[in-house]
Amino acid sequence: MTNTAPTPPQGKSPFLYVGIMFAAIGTVIALAATDAINGPTALILMIAPLWLVIPAVKAANRRAEASCAGKGEVNRRYLRRVAMFTSFYLATLALMKFINKDFDPAIELRTFLALLPGLAIAGIFWSIGRLIVEQTDEFIRMLTIRQSLWATGFALSAASVWGFLEQADIVIHLDAYWWAVWWFFGLGVGAVINRIQYGTWGAV
Template sequence: MTDFQEEQKRRGPGFYAGLMLAAFSAIAGLRISEAINGVTGFLLMAGAMLLLIPLVRASLAQQKRCGVLSPAVARYTRRFMISSFGYVLGLGIAVWLNNNMELEGVVAFGVALLPVIPILGMVWTMGRYLVEEKDEYLRQRAMIANIVGLGAVLSIGSFWGFLETFELVPHIPGWWAVPIWAIGLGVGQCWMALRDRADMER
């Protein structure tokens, strides 16, 4: 095994999650400052999404070391990754078509569904995992992570909504609920992984 492969093996999910967050922040900053256009921003964002692959691999390896990896978790992870890539692709296509074409009626409705279908895939994936997972502890971990994600959506969405009502902040589209939920889900999973690692080191 080469030194590079050894280094990759040592890197945990936190490294890739941080790298992904830094990439998204840099791209968002470039886009907000208008240093790049929308198409370039989407292409860079789609490229940054590829960091999900090493992130998921590192996460699965860590779960295996901690003894919390099951066949249901592996299937859930694969399905969720496919849905996530579908969401980003659908969102990019829908936004581009909306900005560059005059969409009306049924066509506009169909284009708006492009990112929604993968979201339904995510919901189905979560429900299917809870049915397939036989380990009660792992099922509980999944439910806690989802509650953290849901809590993030409800609290941040409500707070921002009140700020909008008082005309203190600009309007943000409702589709931001999914990224906020995904970040909350990731935070919940990372928190439990760190807790498990601390328990193992005791």
């Protein structure tokens, strides 16, 4: 009887995609904060890095299945949900920009179009919540919750500090949707802390 060694994970690391995404997002935020680009331009430039979520999760799934066969269904469902809501976000954002730029829609239509991208981001938050609920590995669930808590603390702290600096006329005004961006950035912070304390990154 022969023992079969586990198949090593193939393809690029998920952290390569995540690193590129955060670097791109950070660059856009820095450009917006220094008035090098305006808010609408920054929002449009944020579209491209968000697509990197999909290959990052795919790469993470390949590694999870290679190291622990049969336990990737939860991550596959998570990937499908994130891909669906990300695609919906990109499509509705593009539609809103196109209609508002080339037409003069009524307030009701503008309100409806403005709600759609925000609801798509809310869908991504829901997807992460479902990942926590459906995760059967208690250790991975704990890591995911830790990531979410770090992200929440990071985003709310950044919003509080920035808000007081803005009130003192020290920094520019940032639209509220930027704090969701900082929350996703905080997931990366939580992953790094998980890696330092527990030797593994987590599921998100």
